[in-house]
Amino acid sequence: MIESAATFAFACFALAMLMNLWKVVTAPDVADRILALDTMFINAIALMVLYGMALGTEIFFEAAMIIAMLGFVSTVAYARFILRGNIIE
Amino acid sequence: METILEFLVAAFLVTAGIFGIVGSYGLIKLNDQMSRLHAPTKATTLGVGGVLLASMLHAAAFEKYFSYHELMITLFLFLTAPITANFIAKVHIHREETRDTMPEAGGDDHWATHDTPEDEERRHAAQTPPEED
Numbered sequence: 001m002i003e004s005a006a007t008f009a010f011a012c013f014a015l016a017m018l019m020n021l022w023k024v025v026t027a028p029d030v031a032d033r034i035l036a037l038d039t040m041f042i043n044a045i046a047l048m049v050l051y052g053m054a055l056g057t058e059i060f061f062e063a064a065m066i067i068a069m070l071g072f073v074s075t076v077a078y079a080r081f082i083l084r085g086n087i088i089e
Numbered sequence: 090m091e092t093i094l095e096f097l098v099a100a101f102l103v104t105a106g107i108f109g110i111v112g113s114y115g116l117i118k119l120n121d122q123m124s125r126l127h128a129p130t131k132a133t134t135l136g137v138g139g140v141l142l143a144s145m146l147h148a149a150a151f152e153k154y155f156s157y158h159e160l161m162i163t164l165f166l167f168l169t170a171p172i173t174a175n176f177i178a179k180v181h182i183h184r185e186e187t188r189d190t191m192p193e194a195g196g197d198d199h200w201a202t203h204d205t206p207e208d209e210e211r212r213h214a215a216q217t218p219p220e221e222d
Contacts, residue, residue, distance in 0.1 A: 005099035012106030016113035031180045039129035046137045061158035072169040079176035
């Protein structure tokens with residue numbers, strides 16, 4: 001039962017990531033692109049945790065943590081750059 | 090017992106997958122930019138929360154160790170998602186709105202995102218008391 005549920009979750013998050021990629025390419029405005037990239041980061045975290053669960057190892061959690069931090073910092077940096085033309089003032 | 094735990098993990102995984110796909114589909118489907126902000130910041134965060142809960146439960150029930158990294162990731166994501174949403178909304182205000190299209194800013198005469206350097210200087214001068222000789 002867990003195997004089929006995990007396969008379903010893998011498929012869902014992979015499809016979600018493809019939709020985000022589509023949005024990054026075709027978005028009308030830069031704010032949408034930032035949002036789509038941020039969502040891609042979050043979906044990548046979910047995929048990574050699922051992969052670690054499927055393999056039964058703990059090693060992917062550190063990677064997921066780092067991706068979470070990088071995603072947050074890069075989103076804020078993009079937004080700051082649009083808002084102020086500068087990231088660290 | 091084993092079956093109940095298995096069912097619980099599977100239910101968390103399926104719910105998480107549905108929330109994840111709904112969040113990303115909303116990003117494509119919704120028309121207005123500020124409506125589009127809702128879908129990924131709420132639904133997708135909840136989806137990741139479901140995956141992390143399932144992973145924690147799976148580790149405790151079947152791998153026989155308690156894993157707390159998931160709690161850290163969940164806490165971090167739930168803390169940072171509103172900040173990200175706030176920044177993207179500010180970008181929207183900065184690029185799409187003007188001072189006239191925004192609602193009243195309460196006690197101030199405009200929203201802080203629309204501040205120009207002159208406004209900042211004026212406010213700074215009004216707040217600091219004049220120097221005494």
